[in-house]
Amino acid sequence: MNGLKASAILVLGLSGLAGCAAMADSDVDASQEVGVLMSSQYCGFTAPGLVLATDRSQWAQLSSASGGSLPPWPEEAGQWLLVANLGQKPTGGHRIDFKSASRTDRNLSIEVAVRQPAADAMVTQALTTPCLVMVLPAGGWDTVTVEGAEPFPVTRQHP
Template sequence: MIRIRWFAGLLASAALTGCAAIGSSGPVVTASLSSSHCGFTAEGLTLVSSESDWQQLQQDRVGALPPWPARDDRSMLVISMGERPTGGYSIEMRDARIRDELLVIDVLVERPGGGMVSQALTTPCAILNVPSEGWDEVVVKDKTDNLFYQKL
């Protein structure tokens, strides 16, 4: 009977430890912002790995950027569609994962349909809070697996 209690206690302890490890890790990537007016006129990816660089980038923008991550092991990744001639463009993160040191980000990209759109310059982007380590290449692709951006 004592062996059963000891084994049950050991099993419960292992289960609780496993849950704590899973729960404390949190998501790999979180979306900090998705906007049609980010102020990034060039299309592509921008990885910012220091708070001072993030503040400098913020000074060069018209719109407000999200705050720098509170954790030291995080960076910010900007996925910009560049300057667009009308409204109706957007980009939004759907899923992200790290596999074999490759950060794969699935996005939903929308473009204006055949109807009326606003005649205003837009600069759509998604800004993501990403881990600073564990990957050395990023791939951004849309729902049809078309490569949207890739950066080594």
Template structure:
């Protein structure tokens, strides 16, 4: 009886973690980044089909190459556009650091870059972002976080 109780406790306490798809492909990969995405507030845009991708054209001052994003097979990968919001100068950006599925949550960790205080930067308003292709399988919730970022979650 004690062995059975111990086995149940161990199984219940184990989390399921994965860093690749069943076929061995990465869970996420950075497709591009831009200094001028057009997202004036921090956040994310989830894109799972062509009509959602077409809406990116309407972003104010957006400078993303939609043609490059159209090359993504949205049946196999979805896109996540993560924006830092409006910044007062150049020198800001985002880079994907890691991706992992933990207990049904796809966790994307990004590095947020900001210019050093003594850096010479362009004096222009920017709206930096990163576009990340992700697997749409085996997760129920998306969590995006990183140093210098607010944690953003979204249900699938």
């Protein structure tokens, strides 16, 4: 009978640990941690991907080099800026919008909607460089992944 009790206690204990592990891996809504500063068709970044700025001077250099009209560095301490960009496009009508953000352990995941004009849409014939500028916490994550249609998903490591 003692063996049966010990087995029952072991099974209950392992079940509890499995439940805790499952809870630790679950997604947590992180939409309050990630904010949108700007979505624009003219950011100046000609290559698709992610650009992470970790301080005001780095952001000033990126803003100057891009030639686009980017928002100012956030006043609140402990925040960085992440730019998700589509690269250079031959027409207007392309854009990128924030959908949601979640966190699993130390992995921050941001979902975006990539929009493009319909094949028969009337669009401006001008080069555009669509992007989404987001503010995110400087700490609490090891990787950030932006998920969505091409050119995403793209992942960046915390510096």
